Amino acid sequence: MVELLVLIPLLFTLPTVFLWAQFEKAGRKGWETLIPFYNLYVFLKIIKKPLWWYLLLLFPFINVFMYMLMLVEMAKCFGKYSLGEQFMAVVFPFIYFPWLAIKNKDEFLDPDKREEPKKSAVREWTDAIIFAVVAATIIRTFLIEAYTIPTSSMEKSLLVGDYLFVSKIAYGPKVPNTPLSFPFVHHTLPFTRHVNSYLTWIELPYWRLPGLGKVHRNDAVVFNYPAGDTVSTRYQSNVSYYTLIRQYGRKKVWSDKKDFGNIIYRPVDKRENYIKRCIGLPGDSLQIINRKVYINGKENHDPGKKEFEYKVYTDGHSINPIILSRLNITEGGRTSIPGEFVYMLTDEARDALAKLPIVKKIEVFNIPAGIRDPEIFPYSKDFPWNRDNYGPIYIPKKGATVALNLKVLPLYRRIIHAYEGNDLKVKNGKIYINGKVADHYTFKMNYYWMMGDNRDNSADSRYWGFVPENHIEGKAVFVWLSLDPNKTLLDGKIRWNRIFTFVH
Incomplete structure (x- = not known):
């Protein structure tokens, strides 16, 4: 500073x-x-x-x-x-x-x-517009910004169609990496699909102004998507570039423009905005055992309304849509097996469904420990983890040092190379950092572990790893409007009970 x-x-x-x-x-x-x-x-x-x-x-x-x-x-x-x-x-x-x-x-x-000349109406309007743009840009950059919830990863704590105010001063506002950018848009110009809304002629280093506090466990945090540094213009961030590389190979992804478009890089402040709950703080040890999260050996009880994936077996009848609406069950439906349904359920919704006469059995999806999901971070056979049974994993803290070997390296490779800017190579079974053999590494930044409340339908840290401190944008504090995308104005589109509510 x-x-x-x-x-x-x-x-x-x-x-x-x-x-x-x-x-x-x-x-x-x-x-x-x-x-x-x-x-x-x-x-x-x-x-x-x-x-x-x-x-x-x-x-x-x-x-x-x-x-x-x-x-x-x-x-x-x-x-x-x-x-x-x-x-x-x-x-x-x-x-x-x-x-x-x-x-x-x-x-x-x-x-x-000096005497100021009288301004024409056009000039007065022009000056007013310029002032408004500058003032609004400063407010949304350094004080508070409006966001919307586009996906269901935080159901039922935050719903699709919720409009939020996110406090930038809660953790301290970040100085924009790319100050030369079109106002009020993120990374793409309006009415275009791939034209950048920013110039990289000036790229500022990471610096955060003083804030009201720091990130606390279980905060609902808005951050830049860590795996969004490189994207396919065909898929954008809907499918991670790194997932495409694992599935199709680097050569095909980079050469097949018809299927993948161009491969582009985005600065930190222009990566997609995500919102998740901060489950793990720097220095924590995290483990998931049968869907329950443990921090430093103790079960974590966060304020979110968590959902999990369940199989619901009936006597062959479908569940009345009115009941589903009343229980706020918005995801899932019938499978190809008669009498079998799959729903994302909170504990309350699960217990209510179990009381219906037509419901015979409800089973939670739980992937047993030891069954490896290849899309789970750190994508290594040495870590046979999945979404329901994961870890233990250490969340890096600034100044902390970890021992490095070829087995541990996948956990921290991206931190060392992409986030902290070191040259990392492996040659003849040895790890080289900036040209020198390394058997340990000291972290330069704090890192966080983010998870969605809709645990079985959330692309979160289990899939792409740690969130660096320079990706943190702000804290979600307030819902000022909530619109149900599946309803009309006459059918209750506005969720009046959610307007002017605080985020927990």
């Missing part, structure tokens, strides 16, 4: 140098533009803005807008009020201000004495 506080004013020194002539016309010395920190102080004195603006120049992303406002104010000091002139001052200050010094004889106008 100290390094960034030093670096940021240095970055603003370069465009300020090109104001040499303007500084002199304002009665200052031209060489004052060359001194980092001090030149910004003088700049604010010239345009007569309060010194608290200086504090805002220390905050990434906000400082860009503040500096733009300073350039606009400097242009006004030389009688430049048109939108085109101010655009040039903001976007091309290194060309525009020296050009003014050479081509323009305008004198410096004291901000306290």
